[in-house]
Amino acid sequence: MAIGEMDRVKSIKPKPGAASIQTGMSLSRRELVPVTLPSYGTHQITVTEVIDAGSFWAHLADSNAHSDLVELMESIRTGRYLPLLFPPGNLPGQYCLAKYAEDGLYYRARIDNVVTVGNNMVQAQVQVWFVDYGNSEAVSLDDLCELPTDLCRLPMMAFECNLKGVKPNPALSPDGKWTLDAAVRLQQLVSQKLMYFDVYSNINNTLRGDLYDTTGNRDTLINRVLVDEGFAVCCDEPAISELAHQRGTQLRTTAEKSLVRQGSEGMQGAMGKEPVYTTAVPWSQELRHMYTSMQLSGKYPRHIVGSTAIIPVTLKGPTSPYEVTFYSLTAIGSMCPVRVEKESVNAIVVNSEPQDVHERMMFAVHIQLSSTTNAILVRDVTLMPNIHGLIHILCILFAPVVELRTDELRRQYTGAICGLGFDPATGASLCPDHDIELTFDTLFTQQDLKLINGIRRAICLAIGSELVSQWGESATKQIQEKARELLREVLLKPRESVTKHPHYDHGWNQVSPEHILVTEEEEEDGPLPLYPLHNGIVISEQILDKQKSTREMYLQVKMKELRRLASQSRTPNDHLLCELCNIKCRNPHELMVHLQEKLHTIKEAQLNVDTA
Numbered sequence: 001m002a003i004g005e006m007d008r009v010k011s012i013k014p015k016p017g018a019a020s021i022q023t024g025m026s027l028s029r030r031e032l033v034p035v036t037l038p039s040y041g042t043h044q045i046t047v048t049e050v051i052d053a054g055s056f057w058a059h060l061a062d063s064n065a066h067s068d069l070v071e072l073m074e075s076i077r078t079g080r081y082l083p084l085l086f087p088p089g090n091l092p093g094q095y096c097l098a099k100y101a102e103d104g105l106y107y108r109a110r111i112d113n114v115v116t117v118g119n120n121m122v123q124a125q126v127q128v129w130f131v132d133y134g135n136s137e138a139v140s141l142d143d144l145c146e147l148p149t150d151l152c153r154l155p156m157m158a159f160e161c162n163l164k165g166v167k168p169n170p171a172l173s174p175d176g177k178w179t180l181d182a183a184v185r186l187q188q189l190v191s192q193k194l195m196y197f198d199v200y201s202n203i204n205n206t207l208r209g210d211l212y213d214t215t216g217n218r219d220t221l222i223n224r225v226l227v228d229e230g231f232a233v234c235c236d237e238p239a240i241s242e243l244a245h246q247r248g249t250q251l252r253t254t255a256e257k258s259l260v261r262q263g264s265e266g267m268q269g270a271m272g273k274e275p276v277y278t279t280a281v282p283w284s285q286e287l288r289h290m291y292t293s294m295q296l297s298g299k300y301p302r303h304i305v306g307s308t309a310i311i312p313v314t315l316k317g318p319t320s321p322y323e324v325t326f327y328s329l330t331a332i333g334s335m336c337p338v339r340v341e342k343e344s345v346n347a348i349v350v351n352s353e354p355q356d357v358h359e360r361m362m363f364a365v366h367i368q369l370s371s372t373t374n375a376i377l378v379r380d381v382t383l384m385p386n387i388h389g390l391i392h393i394l395c396i397l398f399a400p401v402v403e404l405r406t407d408e409l410r411r412q413y414t415g416a417i418c419g420l421g422f423d424p425a426t427g428a429s430l431c432p433d434h435d436i437e438l439t440f441d442t443l444f445t446q447q448d449l450k451l452i453n454g455i456r457r458a459i460c461l462a463i464g465s466e467l468v469s470q471w472g473e474s475a476t477k478q479i480q481e482k483a484r485e486l487l488r489e490v491l492l493k494p495r496e497s498v499t500k501h502p503h504y505d506h507g508w509n510q511v512s513p514e515h516i517l518v519t520e521e522e523e524e525d526g527p528l529p530l531y532p533l534h535n536g537i538v539i540s541e542q543i544l545d546k547q548k549s550t551r552e553m554y555l556q557v558k559m560k561e562l563r564r565l566a567s568q569s570r571t572p573n574d575h576l577l578c579e580l581c582n583i584k585c586r587n588p589h590e591l592m593v594h595l596q597e598k599l600h601t602i603k604e605a606q607l608n609v610d611t612a
Contacts, residue, residue, distance in 0.1 A: 049134035053182035057134020099143035182231035201244035332433035389442035422508035442495035458483035
């Protein structure tokens, strides 16, 4: 728990003889209200507790919040309080004063759980959450005191924030959870600093936005630092966040246009009062439908401003908009629906990132055909990490034979067919039922093919070569480490999304011999015994060079225009898009911070842009 510049509180001593535990007494339950959350815009904050690399608790760092917290701490310091009297079953949810072990001082807290030692309540501990700082800790019952009514006047001072536009790097966190190293790095970036938080949306009393460090020579966007250092990857905002942001924008825009005088003290601010704003937000039919659909079990806000009240909606089976549907990759199962057996532990797979349209891969241990329908039933399934392009990489990596596809002008790879190959005499597939036709939704390049062939070659050398036993254990370990290095490189590579180009003429042997790009190692050593190296296709370099040159000239002009816009005021502007990085900024200041980031400057230097 970080105290910052606040005065520390001395330890509170209960009155003599008041330390005994009394049971069977009724409690007057205290209540604390949440802090009033900052409105949309940029606010100075102090981070008090890091939950993980994407979430943290914070205080407002303005003078009013500071004086309120100092006053609260002074009141606790000068008071004398009785031990908390409780029936054990009534403890969860009770507000109290709890001692923080690190400094031995008392703070306002909420009891979340009781942890007993057998049946011995005297040695029991409780899990408390410190409402003014956001951290949790196990505290002994002897270190709890009653919370007087006068200390409930101030609301809980801490509020929760999430970083927008980032998520854990799937290559480091296959389960989608932030690593401990990432959390430690965020703690290092925010420790004992006054930060700025630009609020993007408010979801269920949790703020989402961008976190800035302005203590250095230039502003640093913490979200981008985590991406640049490999702890996170960029992602689209959840649909509910975009909706909340859109609603907030509409509220502010309408408020500015509909200042209404209320009584005789409205717009003139008579008697020192602030002008009163009223809003009437016009909601489109599509927006209303989207908002209503997202109110799962009343979790999200229950009303919108407008002519019609919105009633909370609870979605019930048999389907849910977040439920994932699957299809078989092989040809024989492509026309059959896939169902996860109801008896399976993970019978329903829910998509936690519905805004991400890229396909994901699922593996199943047991597969069978339904006896009543044509559905494929699967059991003991595993949903693979949400790494864009992972399906294509794994299929091409382990398929015995692969024939790549390109668009008509051979400008880029668009897909591949994977399987056992075809009969050279007849051109027919050797095992058509189990061929896999892939359509790429991310950019696949010659370099990717080279990396995959490098991994296949390492596998052949490690387990398919008779010479490996003669090389010794150290040589085998070197080969394995080389394969891991290549695999990390191909998986960690940021992949550009592309428009799908389905290949409707399924089948093998569709590449003209003059366009086949034979792998150099294959020419020198001949086919490998286990995993033959894949051949590529000659990409039209002339077309690519022309397109690349035109694109670079266009981006150079855009970068100069963005630098001109970044030097303007902080006026909101929804059209500030850096096409070089595909990053959208909301005002010139945010754009200037982005243009100074390391990743952007590297990309811009490659365009030979004059950044002076």
